[in-house]
Amino acid sequence: AQTVTQSQPEMSVQEAETVTLSCTYDTSESDYYLFWYKQPPSRQMILVIRQEAYKQQNATENRFSVNFQKAAKSFSLKISDSQLGDAAMYFCAYRSSLTQGGSEKLVFGKGTKLTVNP
Amino acid sequence: GAVVSQHPSRVICKSGTSVKIECRSLDFQATTMFWYRQFPKKSLMLMATSNEGSKATYEQGVEKDKFLINHASLTLSTLTVTSAHPEDSSFYICSAREVGRREFFGPGTRLTVL
Numbered sequence A: 001a002q003t004v005t006q007s008q009p010e011m012s013v014q015e016a017e018t019v020t021l022s023c024t025y026d027t028s029e030s031d032y033y034l035f036w037y038k039q040p041p042s043r044q045m046i047l048v049i050r051q052e053a054y055k056q057q058n059a060t061e062n063r064f065s066v067n068f069q070k071a072a073k074s075f076s077l078k079i080s081d082s083q084l085g086d087a088a089m090y091f092c093a094y095r096s097s098l099t100q101g102g103s104e105k106l107v108f109g110k111g112t113k114l115t116v117n118p
Numbered sequence B: 001g002a003v004v005s006q007h008p009s010r011v012i013c014k015s016g017t018s019v020k021i022e023c024r025s026l027d028f029q030a031t032t033m034f035w036y037r038q039f040p041k042k043s044l045m046l047m048a049t050s051n052e053g054s055k056a057t058y059e060q061g062v063e064k065d066k067f068l069i070n071h072a073s074l075t076l077s078t079l080t081v082t083s084a085h086p087e088d089s090s091f092y093i094c095s096a097r098e099v100g101r102r103e104f105f106g107p108g109t110r111l112t113v114l
Helices: none
Strands: A003-005 A010-014 A019-021 A024-026 A032-039 A048-052 A064-069 A074-078 A087-096 A113-116 B004-007 B010-013 B019-025 B032-038 B044-051 B068-075 B075-083 B090-095 B104-105 B110-114
Touching: A003 A087, A003 B032, A010 A019, A010 A024, A019 A113, A019 B004, A032 A064, A032 A074, A048 A064, A064 B068, A074 A087, A087 B075, A113 B110, B004 B090, B019 B032, B032 B068, B032 B075, B044 B068
Parallel strands: A010 A113, B010 B110
Antiparallel strands: A003 A024, A019 A074, A032 A048, A032 A087, A064 A074, A087 A113, B004 B019, B019 B075, B032 B044, B032 B090, B068 B075, B090 B104, B090 B110
């Protein structure tokens, strides 16, 4: 079974600075998807960024980018120019590719609580 | 983007009663819906996966007779917590997927059992 590990329970960053959240995963599959979700105090899960394993290029969404290292099974999230609104729980998640007969379900890490200091 | 709603957003009930939570996909047909449970300051724990028109697949350790899931249409799934007890108090989140598309999450339902 696949597992996702987030080794940083809490992180803090100064407003306008850059922070990197770590995520590693374990799988024997070659094709899969990786996600970062944000859960603010409202508890609504918001997709931040998504990476397809077969794509070597790291995904980027405005101030959010990932460092995807497939061989190392690492998928870190970099937040640039941090804003107060970035404060939230961040969850890394894994999903198998259906083309390989994998499960549709998301496997979540335990989360990292990000605090942004003004 | 696609929207998933949940109703009610909050519910308080007495121990021993049953509570139904609805999850609706508002602008797409959800072939698959998921139900999660989240304890305070914890991650999401998948309870079950339901496909429209078929029985839900429950995760190990989740009591199917206690947490009844129905996915009767492509836009609606319900979770019924039967004979609720205080330990069932939690935050329940649903999500929905259309074939070939990503998952969208509902806003969650906070259940408090007195």
